[in-house]
Amino acid sequence: MKRTFGFLLLLVSCVILSGCSLPKDAPKIIVADQTTYVACRGEVWVFTDNSFAGGTTYDVQFTQADGTEMDIRGIKHLEINDVPPDSMAKGICSGTPVQK
Numbered sequence: 001m002k003r004t005f006g007f008l009l010l011l012v013s014c015v016i017l018s019g020c021s022l023p024k025d026a027p028k029i030i031v032a033d034q035t036t037y038v039a040c041r042g043e044v045w046v047f048t049d050n051s052f053a054g055g056t057t058y059d060v061q062f063t064q065a066d067g068t069e070m071d072i073r074g075i076k077h078l079e080i081n082d083v084p085p086d087s088m089a090k091g092i093c094s095g096t097p098v099q100k
Contacts, residue, residue, distance in 0.1 A: 021046045027093040030060060031079040032072050040065040040093035044080060065092050
C-alpha cells in the first residue's frame with residue numbers, strides 16, 4: 001500500500017512540477033528531430049521543458065528491443081505513434097524475423 005501511494009505521489013509531482021506526461025505503453029514509434037526509434041519494452045516517458053529563451057524542447061525515455069535504455073534530450077520536434085500491426089517495427093519488437 002505504501003509503495004503504491006509513493007508511486008502515485010511521484011507521478012503526480014512529476015506531472016505538476018516538471019512538465020512530464022503520463023507514460024505511454026510500448027511498442028511505439030518515436031520520431032525525434034527526424035530520427036526514428038522504436039520503443040519496444042516498458043513505457044515511454046516524455047518530459048517538456050518550456051524555456052522562454054529557446055522555446056519548448058522535449059526529453060524522451062524508452063527501451064529498445066535489445067534492452068538498451070534511451071534518454072534523448074533537447075528534442076525540438078517529437079512525434080510518438082502506435083506501431084501498426086503490419087509494420088517492420090512490430091516484427092523488431094517481437095523478435096521475429098522481419099521480411100522486407
